[in-house]
Amino acid sequence: MSVSLREVAKAAKVSVGTVSNVLNRPEVVAPETLARVQRIIDDLGFVPNGFARQLRSGNSRTLGLIVPDVANPFFTEVARGVEDAASKRDYAVFLCNSDESASKEDRYINVLIQQQVRGVLITPTDVKSDRLDAMRERGIAVTLVDRELKGRQQCSVSVDDVHGGQLGIEYLTGLGHSDIAWVCGPDSIPQVADRGAGVAKAAKIAGAKVETIRVSLMNTPQGEEAARKILSFKTMPSAIFCANDLLALGVMRTLRESKIRIPEQVSILGYDDIEFAASAAVPLSSISQPAYQMGVTAADLLLNECEERDTHEHQQIRFQPQLVERASTGKH
Amino acid sequence: MSVSLREVAKAAKVSVGTVSNVLNRPEVVAPETLARVQRIIDDLGFVPNGFARQLRSGNSRTLGLIVPDVANPFFTEVARGVEDAASKRDYAVFLCNSDESASKEDRYINVLIQQQVRGVLITPTDVKSDRLDAMRERGIAVTLVDRELKGRQQCSVSVDDVHGGQLGIEYLTGLGHSDIAWVCGPDSIPQVADRGAGVAKAAKIAGAKVETIRVSLMNTPQGEEAARKILSFKTMPSAIFCANDLLALGVMRTLRESKIRIPEQVSILGYDDIEFAASAAVPLSSISQPAYQMGVTAADLLLNECEERDTHEHQQIRFQPQLVERASTGKH
DNA sequence: TATTGTTTATGAATCGTTTCAATTGAGGGA
DNA sequence: TCCCTCAATTGAAACGATTCATAAACAATA
Numbered sequence: 001m002s003v004s005l006r007e008v009a010k011a012a013k014v015s016v017g018t019v020s021n022v023l024n025r026p027e028v029v030a031p032e033t034l035a036r037v038q039r040i041i042d043d044l045g046f047v048p049n050g051f052a053r054q055l056r057s058g059n060s061r062t063l064g065l066i067v068p069d070v071a072n073p074f075f076t077e078v079a080r081g082v083e084d085a086a087s088k089r090d091y092a093v094f095l096c097n098s099d100e101s102a103s104k105e106d107r108y109i110n111v112l113i114q115q116q117v118r119g120v121l122i123t124p125t126d127v128k129s130d131r132l133d134a135m136r137e138r139g140i141a142v143t144l145v146d147r148e149l150k151g152r153q154q155c156s157v158s159v160d161d162v163h164g165g166q167l168g169i170e171y172l173t174g175l176g177h178s179d180i181a182w183v184c185g186p187d188s189i190p191q192v193a194d195r196g197a198g199v200a201k202a203a204k205i206a207g208a209k210v211e212t213i214r215v216s217l218m219n220t221p222q223g224e225e226a227a228r229k230i231l232s233f234k235t236m237p238s239a240i241f242c243a244n245d246l247l248a249l250g251v252m253r254t255l256r257e258s259k260i261r262i263p264e265q266v267s268i269l270g271y272d273d274i275e276f277a278a279s280a281a282v283p284l285s286s287i288s289q290p291a292y293q294m295g296v297t298a299a300d301l302l303l304n305e306c307e308e309r310d311t312h313e314h315q316q317i318r319f320q321p322q323l324v325e326r327a328s329t330g331k332h
Numbered sequence: 333m334s335v336s337l338r339e340v341a342k343a344a345k346v347s348v349g350t351v352s353n354v355l356n357r358p359e360v361v362a363p364e365t366l367a368r369v370q371r372i373i374d375d376l377g378f379v380p381n382g383f384a385r386q387l388r389s390g391n392s393r394t395l396g397l398i399v400p401d402v403a404n405p406f407f408t409e410v411a412r413g414v415e416d417a418a419s420k421r422d423y424a425v426f427l428c429n430s431d432e433s434a435s436k437e438d439r440y441i442n443v444l445i446q447q448q449v450r451g452v453l454i455t456p457t458d459v460k461s462d463r464l465d466a467m468r469e470r471g472i473a474v475t476l477v478d479r480e481l482k483g484r485q486q487c488s489v490s491v492d493d494v495h496g497g498q499l500g501i502e503y504l505t506g507l508g509h510s511d512i513a514w515v516c517g518p519d520s521i522p523q524v525a526d527r528g529a530g531v532a533k534a535a536k537i538a539g540a541k542v543e544t545i546r547v548s549l550m551n552t553p554q555g556e557e558a559a560r561k562i563l564s565f566k567t568m569p570s571a572i573f574c575a576n577d578l579l580a581l582g583v584m585r586t587l588r589e590s591k592i593r594i595p596e597q598v599s600i601l602g603y604d605d606i607e608f609a610a611s612a613a614v615p616l617s618s619i620s621q622p623a624y625q626m627g628v629t630a631a632d633l634l635l636n637e638c639e640e641r642d643t644h645e646h647q648q649i650r651f652q653p654q655l656v657e658r659a660s661t662g663k664h
Numbered sequence: 665t666a667t668t669g670t671t672t673a674t675g676a677a678t679c680g681t682t683t684c685a686a687t688t689g690a691g692g693g694a
Numbered sequence: 695t696c697c698c699t700c701a702a703t704t705g706a707a708a709c710g711a712t713t714c715a716t717a718a719a720c721a722a723t724a
Contacts, residue, residue, distance in 0.1 A: 050446030114382030
């Protein structure tokens with residue numbers, strides 16, 4: 001079916017070793033031999049069998065990236081960063097969607113081990129990390145994305161989520177809001193827990209009341225669900241802080257259907273600052289994270305670990321979130 | 333580093349062949365041997381090396397999916413469909429982003445060949461198909477997504493783009509618009525060409541004037557760019573039809589910044605009906621395509637071709653687009 | 665007892681590369 | 695002419711699995 005190196009060697013009347021050298025160490029091959037073999041390779045349309053190659057050499061040029069939700073623009077933005085950084089260094093990226101499910105995550109980790117990826121970038125769905133250790137034991141480098149695990153010897157790129165939560169509440173209380181709803185997913189998601197901790201901390205300092213509305217997934221339909229819950233309250237909060245923009249867009253959609261004016265009656269603050277936040281019905285104020293930059297940084301860290309294993313030093317890089325003020329939030 | 337089958341064999345005091353049988357044909361192994369070997373496999377944390385496995389057996393359980401833009405929710409929706417269908421049949425998916433660039437596409441095709449994927453789902457950036465033929469010659473099944481190539485022996489899942497273009501113009505002229513702007517990317521993108529053909533056809537029938545504004549990429553910033561061009565016209569069109577929703581959202585954003593009222597002054601119609609269309613500043617009317625369903629269907633076709641190569645018959649499945657009416661379009 | 669069949673286990677060959685020790689041959693110096 | 699170097703090339707071993715022809719052990723039948 002496929003042309004093998006052996007066939008190329010025969011056609012070029014050289015040994016397999018020479019063809020291999022043409023591919024991997026062209027400098028040791030005589031120029032004219034090089035040219036001749038190159039031509040035959042092109043003529044025959046030979047593409048080396050990656051499996052065989054890496055079975056022998058022991059390492060591939062592929063990375064895995066496991067995200068909890070590909071449909072979330074925040075993560076596609078991270079993915080773009082990872083991909084750009086990786087392809088610059090001639091690596092390809094396996095993009096996997098864990099869908100916030102630990103079992104899907106496990107399944108993909110297994111696939112990636114089988115595919116013998118060189119390294120894995122992951123936003124783990126929960127704290128248990130034996131799966132990650134299993135990869136490391138196999139010599140697969142692991143870098144955490146949008147997540148930091150303290151006291152661990154590994155690289156990570158994260159954003160200060162506690163600070164992000166604080167930032168949001170400080171901003172809202174600064175606008176005069178003292179009755180705030182915090183819409184978020186389950187606490188098992190570390191980002192949610194951290195942002196929630198920041199929210200609680202800042203609320204305590206400011207003396208504001210914060211009601212937590214917890215939904216199962218962090219997407220738009222669940223945001224609509226949350227909004228319906230809020231609409232059923234005896235007294236509506238004057239501001240809603242959502243743990244990500246998809247939730248916020250869902251909340252906004254449902255509130256607007258109920259003719260609630262934003263921000264006059266309710267302020268809405270999102271998190272992530274995805275591209276669509278600015279195009280929303282009411283342009284969404286949000287806590288911004290440098291998604292693309294995080295992807296690039298994480299990939300660079302990971303590749304550094306892969307390629308300079310001995311001199312590599314684990315780093316925890318932490319970005320700071322920023323408030324982006326738009327029309328969905330106002331004074332109370 | 334990693335535990336090999338040979339080590340398992342030694343620990344279990346059986347031959348490598350037996351361990352292999354435990355993995356692949358457990359029914360031929362005596363129950364107690366099976367149990368013993370299984371336990372050792374678990375104890376040692378053995379995961380078979382996928383490369384070696386497939387080097388020998390000749391086929392992997394991975395697919396490739398090449399999309400022109402991962403940041404476009406239409407394609408992430410397709411990707412979700414592909415992934416769900418694939419994981420149901422225990423395949424993993426390599427998601428690749430060609431970024432609308434033929435060279436990146438080529439590079440990824442090469443990577444996928446190297447990784448020896450079983451099949452590839454692709455939305456090719458342009459018509460030249462020798463790369464696709466190259467894959468087929470290597471025994472890699474190829475299915476076209478959101479794209480149909482007539483007179484070719486291959487599977488495809490597409491939407492009737494000519495009809496979609498017509499549908500949009502018929503709807504707009506039906507609302508009384510006779511001066512319409514058609515905002516689109518380069519004609520080298522087949523979807524653009526087809527939708528444009530439908531637009532031209534319907535405009536001719538209805539006797540409407542259509543001005544084409546062409547941009548280089550089909551994303552939000554380019555939509556803003558297009559809107560600036562339109563704002564510089566002597567006479568503004570009364571309706572703008574965009575070749576996808578990202579363009580439409582960009583157009584909408586810029587027009588609103590210029591205090592143009594939508595749909596009173598200008599109607600805007602998008603294409604794809606991505607999830608955010610409904611949450612837009614003015615909820616966006618759009619031509620809807622069954623993205624998730626397309627992904628599922630495409631993956632099923634491809635896997636059918638992979639697994640039943642001899643009985644497989646190529647199919648061209650074509651979905652019909654539908655108009656979704658929201659607030660961004662109105663009578664003229 | 666001899667023959668045949670059935671079940672289970674074996675281990676060498678194989679897939680397509682890379683690697684590396686060994687070989688070849690050309691050129692230079694004595 | 696002989697010896698030495700050095701660059702270029704060779705070819706066999708190895709990577710870790712699967713496959714398959716064969717063997718071993720035992721039971722059933724003639």
